Amino acid sequence: xxxxxxxxxxxxxxxxxxxxxFCAIGCTVGTLVGLLPGLGPLATISILxxxxxxxxxxxxxxxxxxIYYGAQYGDSVSAITMKIPHASSIVACIDGYQMTLKGxxxxxxxxxxxxxxxxxxxxxxxxxxxxxxxxxVAFLFGPAxxxxxxxxxxxxxxxxxxxxxxxxxxxxxxxxxxxQVGTDVNSGVQRYTMDFPFLAEGIGLVSIALGCFGIAEITxxxxxxxxxxxxxxxxxxxxxxxxxKRIIPSALRGSAVGSFLGILPGGGPVIAQFAAxxxxxxxxxxxxxxxTGAIEGVAGQAAADEAAARTSFxxxxxxxxxxxxxxxxxxxxxxxxxxxxxxxxIAGHPELFWGLVASMxxxxxxxxxxxxxxxxxxxxxxxxxxxxxxxxxxxxCCIGTFxxxxxxxxxxxxxxxxxxxxxxxxxxxxxxxxxxGFILGPMLEENFRRALLISRGSxxxxxxRPISATLLGLIGIFVLWQLTAFILQAxxxxxxxxxxxxxxxxxxx
Amino acid sequence: MNDxxxxxxxxxxxxxxxxxxxxxxxxxxNFERAGPGLxxxxxxxxxxxxxxxxxxxxxxxxxxxxxxxxxxxxxxxxSLCGFALVSEHVNMIAGIVFMVFCASFAGTGEYSVVRxxxxxxxxxxxxxxxxxxxxxxxxLY
Numbered sequence: 001x002x003x004x005x006x007x008x009x010x011x012x013x014x015x016x017x018x019x020x021x022f023c024a025i026g027c028t029v030g031t032l033v034g035l036l037p038g039l040g041p042l043a044t045i046s047i048l049x050x051x052x053x054x055x056x057x058x059x060x061x062x063x064x065x066x067i068y069y070g071a072q073y074g075d076s077v078s079a080i081t082m083k084i085p086h087a088s089s090i091v092a093c094i095d096g097y098q099m100t101l102k103g104x105x106x107x108x109x110x111x112x113x114x115x116x117x118x119x120x121x122x123x124x125x126x127x128x129x130x131x132x133x134x135x136x137v138a139f140l141f142g143p144a145x146x147x148x149x150x151x152x153x154x155x156x157x158x159x160x161x162x163x164x165x166x167x168x169x170x171x172x173x174x175x176x177x178x179x180q181v182g183t184d185v186n187s188g189v190q191r192y193t194m195d196f197p198f199l200a201e202g203i204g205l206v207s208i209a210l211g212c213f214g215i216a217e218i219t220x221x222x223x224x225x226x227x228x229x230x231x232x233x234x235x236x237x238x239x240x241x242x243x244x245k246r247i248i249p250s251a252l253r254g255s256a257v258g259s260f261l262g263i264l265p266g267g268g269p270v271i272a273q274f275a276a277x278x279x280x281x282x283x284x285x286x287x288x289x290x291x292t293g294a295i296e297g298v299a300g301q302a303a304a305d306e307a308a309a310r311t312s313f314x315x316x317x318x319x320x321x322x323x324x325x326x327x328x329x330x331x332x333x334x335x336x337x338x339x340x341x342x343x344x345x346i347a348g349h350p351e352l353f354w355g356l357v358a359s360m361x362x363x364x365x366x367x368x369x370x371x372x373x374x375x376x377x378x379x380x381x382x383x384x385x386x387x388x389x390x391x392x393x394x395x396x397c398c399i400g401t402f403x404x405x406x407x408x409x410x411x412x413x414x415x416x417x418x419x420x421x422x423x424x425x426x427x428x429x430x431x432x433x434x435x436x437g438f439i440l441g442p443m444l445e446e447n448f449r450r451a452l453l454i455s456r457g458s459x460x461x462x463x464x465r466p467i468s469a470t471l472l473g474l475i476g477i478f479v480l481w482q483l484t485a486f487i488l489q490a491x492x493x494x495x496x497x498x499x500x501x502x503x504x505x506x507x508x509x
Numbered sequence: 510m511n512d513x514x515x516x517x518x519x520x521x522x523x524x525x526x527x528x529x530x531x532x533x534x535x536x537x538x539n540f541e542r543a544g545p546g547l548x549x550x551x552x553x554x555x556x557x558x559x560x561x562x563x564x565x566x567x568x569x570x571x572x573x574x575x576x577x578x579x580x581x582x583x584x585x586x587x588s589l590c591g592f593a594l595v596s597e598h599v600n601m602i603a604g605i606v607f608m609v610f611c612a613s614f615a616g617t618g619e620y621s622v623v624r625x626x627x628x629x630x631x632x633x634x635x636x637x638x639x640x641x642x643x644x645x646x647x648x649l650y
Contacts, residue, residue, distance in 0.1 A: 054644045166559055166566070170521045173556040177528045177549060184545040191545055192531055215585060222581040222615050387621075388628050391609045394585065395632045398592050398608065399639065399647070406646050411593035415586045422582045426575065427517045445548045457541030490569065 003128050010354030013058060014362050022059040023359050026066020027366045033067075034074025035381045036389065042432065043217055044071035045329050046209035047393065049336075050400040057337045058352050062359040064333050065313075066366070068326065072269060072309050073116060073367055074378070076302060080108045081379060091273040092305075095290065095297025102293050107239050111295050112302040113372040115251035119303030120364040122255035123262065123310035128357055130263070130311075131346065135318035138343040143451040144461045146321070148468035148475075150444050153265040153323055155475050158433050160271050160324075165482050168433045171424075175437020176444060178203055185442075186449065198409050205332045206404050208438060211417025212424065212431035214397045218390050219422050247299045250280055254300035258307030263315065268324040269308045276304030310360055316341050317353060321440070325432035328439040513575045514567035522560030529553030584615040601649045605632050 013019065029051075033044045048067050052060035080096030092112065099108040141149070158168020181192040182202030193199040239247075254276040261272040280300040281290050290297045313330075315323045320342025322328040334341045339349060346353045371378070401414045424431050455461035463469045528549055538544030588611035596604035609629040613620060639645040 050645075051643070166563060167517070170556060170559045170563070173552055173559070174521075174524055176552050177524070177556070180528070180549045180552075186543075187536070187545045189535055189545040191535060191549065192528070215589070219582045219585050219615075222585075223578050387613065387624065390615075391612045391625075391628050392632060394588065394608060394612055395605060395635070398589065398604075399636065399645070402647070403645050408593045408597050411589055415589045415593075418589065419582060419586055423520070426577050427513060427520060428573075429517065448548060449543045452540050452543060457539060459540075 006350070006354050007128055007358060009350065010356075010358030013351045013355035014062065014358035018056075019059050019062050019355070019359060020362065022055065022063040023066045023363050024366050024370075026063035027070040027363050028370060030067035030070025031074040031077075031367070031371065031378065032070075032381060034071030035078050035378055036393075039071075039217065039393075040075055041068055041071040041326050042209070042329065042435070043213040044068075045326065045333075046206065046213050047396050047400060049206060049209075049329075049333060050403045052333070053336075053403060057339065058355050060337055061334065061339075061352065061356055062363075064330065065356060065360060066363045068330070069120070069306065069309050069360075069363060070367065072305060073112075073371060076112050076116075076305065077109060077371070077375065077378065080112060080298070081105055091277050091301040092298065094277070095293055095301075098291070098293030099295075099298065104293065107243060107295070108298050109375050110239055110372055111247050111298045113368055113375075114247055115254065115299040115302040116306040117364050117368045118248075118251040119255040119258055119305065119307035120310055120367075121361065122252070122303075123259045123307035124357060124361050124364075126259045126263075126307075126311055127314055127360070131314045131318045131353070131357075133318075134314060135343045135346050138319040141319070141467065142465060143447040143454065144465050145467040145471070146447040147444060147451060148462065148471035149265070149319070149321055150440050150447075151475055152471050153321060153436065153440070154433070155478060156265045157324055157436050159478075159482075160268075165479070167429055171429055171431065171433040172437035175434035175439075176441035178208065178434070179438045179441025180445070185446070198407070198413075203413060203438075204401070204404055204410055205329075205439070207401055207410055207413040208417050209329060209435065210397045210400055211414045211419075212421035212434065214393060215414065215418030216421030216425050216431070218393055219418070220425055221386065222390065243295060246286065246295045250284060250296040250299040251303040253279055253283065254303030254305075255307045257300075258304030259311045261304070262308030262311030265315065265321075265323045268312045268326065269305045272304040272308035273301040276300040306364075313356075317345055317356075318343060320345075321443075322436065325435040328436045332439055511572075511574050512567060513573040514570060515564060516575055518560050518563030518565075518567055520560075521563055522557055525553045525556035525560055529557060581615045585612060588612040596648065601636065601647055602633055605629055605636060 014023070029048060030044055033039055033048065034041065039047075045064065045067055049064070052063055055063065076092040076096070079092035081100055096108045096112065099105065154169065154172040155165070158172055159165050179202070181199055183190050183193075183200055190200055257276045257279055258269075258272040261275055262268060277290075277297065277300060280296050281287055284290065284294075284296045284300075286294055286296055312323055312327055315321055316327045316331055320331075320340070322331045331341055339345065339352065397414065398411055401410045402408060404410060421431055424434075451461050452458075461468075462472060532546040532550040532553060535546030535549075536544035537546045537550065540547075588608045591611055592604040592608040595607045606629045609625050609632065613625050633649075636647055636649055640647045640649060
């Protein structure tokens with residue numbers, strides 16, 4: 001009953017006119033920007049972050065959360081209609097686009113909308129139950145455990161986002177090193193500032209985010225010269241009852257998978273979508289149709305996507321450790337607003353926490369109301385030529401960077417990171433782990449130094465504490481598994497090279 | 510040299526060296542009382558290890574050519590820096606106009622002065638709305 005009481009308290013805060021408005025604005029703007037080619041949730045949040053500076057804290061966070069799941073939804077719309085694979089909605093391209101080819105765009109969009117709603121609702125229940133519980137567990141964590149948890153996050157995010165542990169870890173570590181720039185809190189020494197006064201407080205998060213995600217993405221799109229064909233098909237949204245019945249079981253399965261995977265470190269929408277899709281392929285009544293444009297192929301992954309997007313708030317709000325790059329950016333937004341996410345947040349700012357949880361459901365309704373009937377108007381965004389679009393995105397990057405400190409020098413830093421981000425892209429290095437490393441870097445150092453101070457310089461503390469020993473053990477198993485997989489693969493490849501030679505020899509004889 | 514995997518490894522190693530050598534300039538301390546240089550030094554060593562492994566690994570996997578098109582990124586960066594400089598010395602409206610006209614050189618479409626004027630006018634209107642309605646402190650004029 002406590003939970004119902006808390007939720008009612010949350011709705012009291014979420015349903016004020018002001019917060020309703022912020023939620024609606026966030027969802028709408030997020031969807032619009034998320035629809036644009038090449039701009040996934042990370043880029044959308046970084047570009048729109050400055051909009052929230054002049055808004056009261058609860059409203060700002062509600063709006064940011066709205067932007068996040070709005071962008072997530074907009075992303076899946078562009079995947080279904082145009083097959084533009086963003087980072088966050090690759091799976092929607094498979095069956096969703098097949099449905100578009102069959103002329104069932106409307107049904108696919110309706111399925112995605114309704115499934116997202118179901119997924120989001122399930123996830124909010126999970127969030128309301130588990131976040132306070134996990135928050136109590138978080139009080140058991142010592143500095144060594146926090147270090148281990150962050151390392152688990154690094155390893156998981158590296159593997160999930162880039163598929164290559166080595167490259168992802170490299171990006172995480174580069175992020176950690178970038179986080180070292182500025183004044184060291186313990187000794188007051190200025191590190192890597194090159195005597196520039198504006199670097200004394202560290203590199204601005206917005207500069208890195210906008211450089212790596214905004215500017216680098218724009219330039220990549222400019223380099224890919226392929227023309228986008230605007231979508232002009234007709235849309236018939238309302239499904240038959242038989243079709244509607246097929247959505248529900250798949251969406252519920254997806255919600256469960258998504259809610260669970262969203263909580264795990266490194267988890268989040270991308271991996272949840274793939275898992276839900278795989279589960280549907282095994283369990284669905286219509287599993288033979290999946291891959292050729294089946295409703296289940298869209299419903300399961302859309303539900304998992306929304307569910308994971310919401311439950312990934314749990315580790316951030318209850319332990320204070322973001323588990324993926326989007327949440328790292330959210331954490332930065334919390335801190336900009338003067339809120340330290342962590343076990344004390346729920347007790348210290350209950351109106352904020354429960355208001356945010358309740359607003360997620362309100363946002364869910366907004367998305368359903370705004371998107372399902374209005375989706376045909378959203379699609380006209382695709383008709384804006386890129387020559388108009390990209391100067392506008394550049395403009396938002398400039399204004400966004402400037403308004404953090406009202407300082408034009410920051411724009412030069414953004415330019416530097418735009419170039420760095422472009423080099424990363426060309427070298428096929430994903431900047432998402434860098435973001436996480438950058439935000440967790442200072443926390444990692446702080447906890448690492450504290451742990452060693454407690455143990456008087458001995459590394460035993462990392463293996464004698466049960467929580468950190470377990471977490472580090474998991475990392476060890478994972479790295480070993482990766483190593484064996486790589487060696488086996490290399491051996492198989494070598495074997496495959498040798499095979500033709502063996503075959504060729506008798507022919508000569 | 511035109512191998513993306515190799516360049517990637519070298520790039521990672523180079524970054525680790527920049528930060529690692531930089532860290533040596535600060536007091537290192539010991540594990541019990543860590544100095545400001547200890548943590549970055551450890552992270553740089555780890556990164557250097559990853560860089561070296563990447564370089565070694567690139568010898569065993571197939572080569573991927575490196576595609577790098579300097580034109581568009583140069584134009585985008587020039588328009589950003591131009592925006593900052595013009596805003597600082599003239600005002601931000603001039604900066605926005607400069608940025609739109611400069612950025613339009615990128616991409617493939619034909620260059621249209623009329624379209625640029627329209628886009629610039631629209632963005633100036635947005636900036637004015639930010640200033641008046643959202644309370645942004647923009648030095649527009």
